[in-house]
Amino acid sequence: MDLTLSESELAFRDEVRAWLEANVPSAPLPSMDTADGFAAHQEWERRLSDARWSVVSWPQRYHGREASLVEWVVFEEEYYRAGAPGRVSQNGIFLLAPIIFDHGTQEQQDRFLPTMATGERIWAQCWSEPEAGSDLASLRSTAHRDEERGGWVLNGQKTWSSRASFAHWGFGLFRSDPDAQRHHGLTYFLFPLDADGVTVRPIAQLDGEAGFAEIFFEDVFVPDADVLGAPGDGWRVAMSTAGNERGLSLRSPGRFCAAADRLVDLYRSAPDAAYADGVVDAWIKAQSYRLYTWGTVTRLRDGAPTGDGVGAAGSVNKVFWSELDVALHETALDLLGPEAEVGSRWLDGYTFALSGPIYAGTNEIQRNIVAERILGLPKEPRR
Amino acid sequence: MKFVLDGDQRDFAAALDSLLSSSDTVAVARAWADGDSAPGLELWTRLAELGVTSLATEASPVEVAIAFEALGKHAVPGPWVESAAYLPVALGHEVDGVATLALPPHVPYALDADVADQVYVGSTPVTAVGELRHSVDRTRRLFAVIGEGETDPAAFDLAVLATSAQLLGAGERILADSVTYAKQRKQFGREIGSYQAIKHALADVRIALDFARPLVFGAALGEVGPSAAKVACADAAYLASRTGLQVHGAIGYTQELDLSLWITKVRALVTAWGTPAHHRSRVLEGLL
Numbered sequence: 001m002d003l004t005l006s007e008s009e010l011a012f013r014d015e016v017r018a019w020l021e022a023n024v025p026s027a028p029l030p031s032m033d034t035a036d037g038f039a040a041h042q043e044w045e046r047r048l049s050d051a052r053w054s055v056v057s058w059p060q061r062y063h064g065r066e067a068s069l070v071e072w073v074v075f076e077e078e079y080y081r082a083g084a085p086g087r088v089s090q091n092g093i094f095l096l097a098p099i100i101f102d103h104g105t106q107e108q109q110d111r112f113l114p115t116m117a118t119g120e121r122i123w124a125q126c127w128s129e130p131e132a133g134s135d136l137a138s139l140r141s142t143a144h145r146d147e148e149r150g151g152w153v154l155n156g157q158k159t160w161s162s163r164a165s166f167a168h169w170g171f172g173l174f175r176s177d178p179d180a181q182r183h184h185g186l187t188y189f190l191f192p193l194d195a196d197g198v199t200v201r202p203i204a205q206l207d208g209e210a211g212f213a214e215i216f217f218e219d220v221f222v223p224d225a226d227v228l229g230a231p232g233d234g235w236r237v238a239m240s241t242a243g244n245e246r247g248l249s250l251r252s253p254g255r256f257c258a259a260a261d262r263l264v265d266l267y268r269s270a271p272d273a274a275y276a277d278g279v280v281d282a283w284i285k286a287q288s289y290r291l292y293t294w295g296t297v298t299r300l301r302d303g304a305p306t307g308d309g310v311g312a313a314g315s316v317n318k319v320f321w322s323e324l325d326v327a328l329h330e331t332a333l334d335l336l337g338p339e340a341e342v343g344s345r346w347l348d349g350y351t352f353a354l355s356g357p358i359y360a361g362t363n364e365i366q367r368n369i370v371a372e373r374i375l376g377l378p379k380e381p382r383r
Numbered sequence: 384m385k386f387v388l389d390g391d392q393r394d395f396a397a398a399l400d401s402l403l404s405s406s407d408t409v410a411v412a413r414a415w416a417d418g419d420s421a422p423g424l425e426l427w428t429r430l431a432e433l434g435v436t437s438l439a440t441e442a443s444p445v446e447v448a449i450a451f452e453a454l455g456k457h458a459v460p461g462p463w464v465e466s467a468a469y470l471p472v473a474l475g476h477e478v479d480g481v482a483t484l485a486l487p488p489h490v491p492y493a494l495d496a497d498v499a500d501q502v503y504v505g506s507t508p509v510t511a512v513g514e515l516r517h518s519v520d521r522t523r524r525l526f527a528v529i530g531e532g533e534t535d536p537a538a539f540d541l542a543v544l545a546t547s548a549q550l551l552g553a554g555e556r557i558l559a560d561s562v563t564y565a566k567q568r569k570q571f572g573r574e575i576g577s578y579q580a581i582k583h584a585l586a587d588v589r590i591a592l593d594f595a596r597p598l599v600f601g602a603a604l605g606e607v608g609p610s611a612a613k614v615a616c617a618d619a620a621y622l623a624s625r626t627g628l629q630v631h632g633a634i635g636y637t638q639e640l641d642l643s644l645w646i647t648k649v650r651a652l653v654t655a656w657g658t659p660a661h662h663r664s665r666v667l668e669g670l671l
Contacts, residue, residue, distance in 0.1 A: 001392070001445050002385045003606050009384070070384050264670045271671075280663045283670060284598070284611045291597035291606065294386040302387070316590050364579070370589055371582035375562045378577040 003294065005074065012067070013074045019051055020082035028345070032088045033209035038122075038166040041088035045119025055093055055117045062109070063117035069297045076252030077290075083258070091163055092116040092123035096171050099188070103229040103237050112190070124164035124193065126172030126215055127238070129157055134365050136173075137182040137235065141217060143174040143189065151223040152176065152231075154189065154197075157216050162359070164213035165202035167193060173234045186234035190226040197221075207351045251321045253290035259328055259349065260286035266335050266346075278331030285324045292317075312373040315366035322356030322363060329353045386600070388449070396449045402429060403457040409641045415460035416521035420498045423460050427481060430459070436478060439471035439541060444603035447541060448548040452599075455552025455652075458644045460522040462494045464656065468545035472538035473506045485528045486539070489657045492516060492525035505532020520651035522644070539656070543609040546656045547616040548599050551592065553645045553652070554620035557627040558588050560642055565630055575630070584626045591619035608669060610662035617653045617662075624649040 005013065029044065030037035048054040049063055057072045058064025067075065087093070093116055100112055115121040132139040141156025154174055164170060169192050177185025193200055197220040202210035229237035260283045267279045296313070329350035333340035340347065357363040371377045388396065406429070411422045430436070435454075438446045447468060454463055462483035469486075470478050480500035485493040487504075496502045496512045503509060513527035562585060565576030575581050595615040602612040624646045628635040635642055653659065 001388065001600060001604055003601070003604050005384060268671055276667055277663055280614070280666045280670075284607075284614055284666060285594065287601065287607050287611060288594045288598050288615060291386065291601040292594055294384065295597055298385050298387045316593050319586075319590050320594050364583065367583040367586035368579065370586035371576075374589060375558075375582075375585055377562065377565060377582050377585065378574045380577055380579065380582075381573065 003291075005070070009068075009070055009074060012071050013078060016053070016075050016078040017082070019053060020078055020084055023047065023051070024082045024084045029085045031209050031348075032086060032163075033165065033205070033211040035166065038088060041085055042119050042122065044085050045087070045089050049118040054089070054119065055097070058097070058113070058117065062113040069301055073252060073254075073293060073297055077254035077257065080252070080254035080258035081261075088122055088163065089116065089119045091125050091167075092121075095125060096123050099171075099228060099237055099240060102240060103188075107225070108228070121169055122163060122167040124161045124167035124170045124213075124215075126158035126161045126164065126170040128160045130159055130214075133160075134362055137186075139173060139175060139186070141172075141174045142178065143176040143187055143222075145176070146221065149221060149223070151221055152187070152189065152227070154191070154217040154220040154222060157214060159214040160203075160212050160359075161215055162212050164193065164200055164215055165210040169193060170215065171228070173238050176231055176234075180232070183235040185232055186238075187231045188228040188234040188237045189222050190228055191220060191222050195220050195222075205351075206354065207348070251317075253286070253293045256286040256289050256321065256324060256328070259325075263328055263332055263335075266332055270335060272335055272337075275331055275334045278327065278334065282324065282328040282331055285320070286328070289321055289324065292320075312369055315361075315369040316374070318360060319357075319363045319366045319370070322353075325353040325356050326350075386597070388445075392445060392449060395446060396453065398433060399430075399435075399450060399453040400456075402433060403453055403459065406457075408457040408459055409644060412458045412460045412522045412644050415524075418524075420495075424481070424498070426459065427461060435463075436467045436471075439468055440475075440477050444541060444544055445600060447545055448599050448603045451545040451548035452552035452555075455549030455554075455648075456556045458522070458553070458556070458648060460495075462499060464542050464545045464549070465494060466499075469535075469538045469542040470503065470506075472541050473535035484532075485526075485530075486532070486534055489539075489661065490655070491527075493528045494526075495524050496526035496528065497524060502526075502528060503532060504528055504530035505534060507532040518647075518651050520644075520647040522648070523651050540609045542656050543613050543662070544599070544602055546652055547595075547602070547609060547612040550613075550616040550620040550649060550652050551595055551599055553649050554588070554592050554595070554616070554623035557620075557623040557642065557645045557649070558585065558592065560645075561585060561588075561623075561627040561630045581630055585630065588619070588623045588626050591615075591622050595619040608666065610657070610665040610669075613657060613662045614659055614666065617659050620649045621653055 029040040032038050032041040045054055052063060052065055055064045056067040056075050059066055097116060100109055127136060129139050129141060143152040143154050146153050158172055169190060171190050173186045174189055175185055176187035197218040199216040200213050202213045205211040263279055263282055329346060332346040333350055336346060372379055406426055411426055415423045435450045438450055465483040466478045466481055470482050470484060481498060482501040483493045483496050483499040484503035485491060493502050501508060502512060507530055509528050509530040511529045516525040518525050565581050566574055568575050598607060598612040598615045601607045602609045627642060628646055631642060634640050
């Protein structure tokens, strides 16, 4: 056991730190879920990419640095410690890109990855439907084969699509075989959100901003070139995304360590013994999450399966970080006392944290996965 | 960067687990609780032969954590934290035989002083031992001692780490036994483990233990203080014990069921070698 970084990893860390110190905007950018804020965050992505920091773990030809998993975690720690802006390109680079690397054709990789790296094209995820939330496999939006044009015609409705209010392209699952049940007969599609027949209706979230949207599809044509993976194989393809979202990639430990450090600063500036335990527990759990991540990184580097293999352990992860995030911000609001209701970075963080136990599969679904796939408890009888 | 056990450490853990799994530690613990220390002392000798008593002076805190997790998982009775963690560091050498100590205020009683060859307060030997006090954990035989002694901070930290690892092992054992039971026990025509109320409770225990473990080994490497590990392990193991009892229902509330050994041990260890409040305050002091 050894938690020290190598010479080259330390050099990488120093380089990241120096660049962030020189480049992170001193004032927070406006919310990425407003038109101005979206543009400002896109501009930040371009600056990151120009210095080749937007997708450090990707191959050089797609604007990456071929950074190792350890270096990726180091980058994330530094990124959040520096208080750098949230990643408007997050859905694309963390959720879609791993799928394109694993399941996409060479042509798709060459076409989609560079503009994702530069932030020129922002992606929205389109999974949930009005009647398919936790039970995603019951989704009803359809894809009909169009042999003549060489593609598919999409119809239906998606909802709670993060970033879709301002994003350029979407990715999601549609039922391509009407006779197949549940997880079968689904296909993974990529589509422009300004295509003929697509209507995007922004939805105001708790904080009033349009962080997600519903999307209506009326005879939207998608060419075969924009199908990801094999037709009918969409569930398997999508679930490797789900593992990425819940597990290592979406929520790096740097986020929580930086937030816990800020919480300690807040406590130091206005100590209140009534909330000391909350501060301590948030800090301990952030450290635990960081150390747990190093364990995961070591195992992945030493050859444990990625993708689907991350799935069940990713559920353990997701419940933990999402509850930590809420508790940490609740403690901050407790410390702020009657000022807590007034707009602040802590309040923004709190409101955002409230979505954590819901998105990417509710924590109830995650607990089912932990119980059935890790503990081996019997499945609930289903009708 | 390598935050997993290496081959030798995994082999050591497996050897300990193998020895303890074949030693009927439940019977050893029950005899110990009834005042028959012979099987426990025999097991002590075999564990000492495997090197457990020399880890604090000869190996790293990682090996100490591995050993104490196994001791907790198998409910091994005796003053192990005292003999194999605190005293070797405080005295500067491996303890010969079985020793124990009190260290007020955090360790008010000397555990198993009736069995020990040597009793200390801090690092100072004492001769007068008071009457037996009964712990919630019947295998923990507590004795008041008269005397004064200084706390050795490094020794205390290793004792806290060892206690944390013991809690982790106990929590893992309770979870494993409770999962097994939930798969067998049927009510309303189906296994109780198929109900979400049970699933979610056990999943929460799995999650709590998974995130307590890295703090134990992180503390063993000096990355965080042992107090952080103690807080997380006490919380996780206590959650395991409450959940385990609830999942078992009335049978879990009996002394007859072996689970009772771990449920009562966890309650005792939560406040042993520093209460959660003490360790939280230590973490906070370190941050401010």
